Amino acid sequence: MNRPTFPRWTPTRLALAAALAATTVLAQSAPDSRLINIEGAPRGDIRNGPYTFSGNPVRATVSTLKIQAGQATLAAPAGTPLSDAKARGKRTANFTGNVIVNRGRLTAKGGQLAYSEVTGQGVLSASPSATFVPEDKSSGDTVNISAGQMSLDVDNNVSTSTGNVHLTNGNQSGQADKLVFDEDRELAQLTGTPTLTRAAKGNQKELTINGQEVRALTKSKTLYVRGGVKLVQGSLTTTGDAVYYDDKKNVAYVVGNAVSVDSKTKVTVKAPASGALEQRTDLARVRALNTPYKIPTEQFKLRGEK
Numbered sequence: 001m002n003r004p005t006f007p008r009w010t011p012t013r014l015a016l017a018a019a020l021a022a023t024t025v026l027a028q029s030a031p032d033s034r035l036i037n038i039e040g041a042p043r044g045d046i047r048n049g050p051y052t053f054s055g056n057p058v059r060a061t062v063s064t065l066k067i068q069a070g071q072a073t074l075a076a077p078a079g080t081p082l083s084d085a086k087a088r089g090k091r092t093a094n095f096t097g098n099v100i101v102n103r104g105r106l107t108a109k110g111g112q113l114a115y116s117e118v119t120g121q122g123v124l125s126a127s128p129s130a131t132f133v134p135e136d137k138s139s140g141d142t143v144n145i146s147a148g149q150m151s152l153d154v155d156n157n158v159s160t161s162t163g164n165v166h167l168t169n170g171n172q173s174g175q176a177d178k179l180v181f182d183e184d185r186e187l188a189q190l191t192g193t194p195t196l197t198r199a200a201k202g203n204q205k206e207l208t209i210n211g212q213e214v215r216a217l218t219k220s221k222t223l224y225v226r227g228g229v230k231l232v233q234g235s236l237t238t239t240g241d242a243v244y245y246d247d248k249k250n251v252a253y254v255v256g257n258a259v260s261v262d263s264k265t266k267v268t269v270k271a272p273a274s275g276a277l278e279q280r281t282d283l284a285r286v287r288a289l290n291t292p293y294k295i296p297t298e299q300f301k302l303r304g305e306k
Contacts (some may be wrong), residue, residue, distance in 0.1 A: 032298030049082030070097020235264035250282035
């Protein structure tokens with residue numbers, strides 16, 4: 001078993017060791033929002049690092065993220081002593097063992113978290129999952145997310161999940177290759193063969209929606225899906241270029257080459273060139289609209305989009 005190595009104990013080095021063994025290891029340079037603070041007395045090479053923290057649990061903070069885990073390791077880039085001021089803003093921290101991350105109404109969990117001060121990204125792996133709770137029970141349902149990997153950005157309240165992503169929000173559930181979730185706007189973007197499902201309820205049959213991209217406002221339960229969209233509900237199959245769906249009002253508006261076919265009755269409904277289709281999902285009824293329907297795409301814009 002390798003033991004940590006320590007330099008000769010001069011008064012200067014003793015002062016440094018005392019500072020490092022303080023209750024909290026603090027980084028002191030810009031950008032402050034990306035600097036990681038880990039509580040506890042570290043073990044390891046005082047000058048070069050890495051430092052190892054253990055506790056029950058280890059606690060750390062970076063920006064608005066609060067982290068706890070079984071163990072943490074803090075390291076500097078190769079060739080840079082961890083005690084050197086040049087390491088500030090370039091360090092990495094790895095957390096293992098029942099990692100829990102909290103930020104506002106978001107709680108994320110996983111087996112491992114790797115954080116970089118350079119990128120400001122904390123990557124959660126080993127069966128990661130997250131929950132986002134509504135402000136109160138009357139304002140919506142809890143959003144649950146699972147994926148192969150989750151990345152939490154400390155520069156904004158945005159998380160990115162990739163690999164076999166699953167999202168549930170009350171009666172709605174979604175699957176995709178990638179999910180970007182804006183916690184401030186409660187807006188989810190799903191890409192990579194996304195599928196949305198609205199569970200059956202009473203006489204209302206299950207509804208599935210496919211397209212190239214899905215954007216969902218989880219609080220209002222509204223969806224904007226674009227790119228070769230297809231809605232399937234019972235014997236009804238409706239296709240078009242884009243769809244706006246309001247779950248609370250049980251209505252979908254399909255625009256752009258919109259066609260609906262009932263495989264049971266053999267009835268086909270086509271939207272006029274300048275019109276759209278309205279599908280009542282609670283009544284399993286489709287009708288053509290002679291006037292255009294404008295999807296409120298402004299509501300679904302991501303950060304920085306014009």
